[in-house]
Amino acid sequence: MTASESNGSTNGAVPARSGGQVICEAILAEDIDVIFGMPGGASLPFYDSLYHYQDRIRHVLARHEQGAGFAANGYARATGKVGVATSTSGPGATNLVTSMANDHMDSVPVVYITGQVARPAIGSDAFQETDITGISIPITKHNYLVMHADELPRVMAEAFYLAKSGRPGPVVVDVPKDVFLEETTVPAPDRVNLRGYRPVRAGNLKMVRRAAEVINASERPMIMAGHGVDISGAAPELFELATGGNIPVVTTLHGVGGFPETHPLSFGMLGMHGLAYANFAMGETDCIIGLGVRFDDRAVGKVDEFGPNAKVVHIDVDPAEIGKVLDTEVPIVGDLKLTLQALNPLIEHRERRPWIGQLNEWRQNHPSLDIPDSPDTVLPQEVVRSIYDASGGDARVIADVGQNQMWASQHFWYEKPRRFFSAGGLGPMGYALPAAMGVQMGAPGEPVWCVTGDGGLLINIQEFNTLAAEKIPVKVAILNNAHLGMIRQWQQFFYEGRYMGAFLDNPDFAKVAEAFGLRGVSVSSRDELHEAIADAHAYDGPVVLDVHVDRVENVYPMIVPGTGVRSVIEDPR
């Protein structure tokens, strides 16, 4: 055993297993019942192991490795477990790169098992050889190239532990073809012990007391809740903090649902396409309580107009996020749930009438989410609202990237965590369909809606085949405006209407869906819309709704990058 490896105690020698079996056992030990992948030459021995485990591990054959990766992301986010995606060497592995980068940006725990050419061929430019560990260094939390089956029990335990602990993220385990076949008698370690990796638990108590003093003394506090609420399972503690202290809440895109959006203390999502009043609040607050956030540029906008008079209390599990963007009065490195459990009893309930009155006045005067009259066309916002109505507000919604992503976050009121999923950090179009597949596999029996644009759908439309073959009952609503909508919007706003590469000559998506063996429905009027959505909601199988929406509807409100919250474009119509 060499440096920095786990030296956790082990159970003594166990019967010989192949490398592939060791991986299957490690997956089972994590209580993971579904993995996503596509086989190839280098991973064939692993698939031979999966063959023998198919009664316990369901393998979903994606139609592109990127689809497998995004599906594993969706599975992880829906369940709170680690997602697993697998591919072969070379092109299989490189097709996973976008998915790895996406997990890394959004702190989603996924373990990637990539096949590699056999050990003697490594470094020889063999067929389908790619240095995936080298490629994935900057876009993963950690990675391994496993050169002997004896390392695999430890590496698999470390990979799952690294993926899910601390700030979660993707871990790649690259396994040469002959290592899948090689036998080992080394048992799985009882526990992982990595000398260079000790994620923090609860935050420092002294700092927690200081945070309570700052919050209790504030007149105009705002909680800004992020993805950390979901990851840490801290929604009940957040609710207690907000209601116990009478502190209003805004969320980031990934924080949506961490606090019930119909609660009077909820002031919605902030940021570039956030609600006007959420952003006004961040301009005027005297105390920003950042919970599991990284103060991303799309959320913060102009840094010097973001809480210019506010003291910042920042709780996050990643020390590198604290002080990265804002000067921080009270930095607390810790798991959010555990830290809030220590903080909440110290928080005093205060009326703060002028502040909450002001926020509600802004909410009255800047409604942000009114849908304009549109007698001739269906507006994309109505599609999202119709899903909200049909599902009684209790669906899992997976958005793609672009205009649809903003409308899906704005026009649905999420009451619980892990209900809204979106690739907010990397922003890869094509995320929603495969991710929805993974969410559905992780939440069987629950209504799952994929809200996508026409452009994003086309990027991973091959997964229609997976939905049909595996009978995954995802409902797909295409907000079909025959454009790359956000591109068109930006070219309208910032390039004086010089539209370049923004139009889409789409196929008939309902027919495409039918050809894949899915139920496909074309929708172009308001009456058809509500009926089609209600039907789809009630139908026990995958459905694709091709909704022809207004082609030039824009996302509002919008803060033009580089300008302050007061110059927000609310709705020029």
Place this chain on the structure above:
Amino acid sequence: MNGTSRSHTLVAMVADHPGVLTRVASMFRRRGFNIASLAVGNCEEPGYSRMTIEVRGTDDEVKQFEKQLYKLVEVITVRDLTDVSAVQTETALVRVRVSPEDRPGLADIASIFRGEIVDVGRDSMIIQITGVSETIDRFLDVIAEYGIDELTRTGIVAMARGTKTSRNGSARG
């Protein structure tokens, strides 16, 4: 979030694994840090290496750099020795073009700087000099007129004075 840019010396203990240097170098480049020098070699514990990294930046930038470095799983500890009492040293090898008659003059200069002549050729000499970087800079400046044929520097290695080892350092918190 501002301040003046200056040179910082960080010492990191890292696992002696293949690829650890790539991970560290990749992080430097990706986050836009400019490395002035990097020295790496064995340390007191088998299976580990110690890196000394000289990086320019504001205190906030370097703090962020330190935290990002510490996030790498194979990095065990990181310590910024910039504002602590520490020994910092570097070695240079310089090949100087020199005729036999100029040798004594160059040898004099070398001895003033505690340099050592480690090789003599027909019309050249190799001088090895060890010390703080500024001393090496001044030496090179003085002998520039002879014509420097080849120069190689190890980069700084550093160690805190006293008994506290850099194993105790950490960027946590």
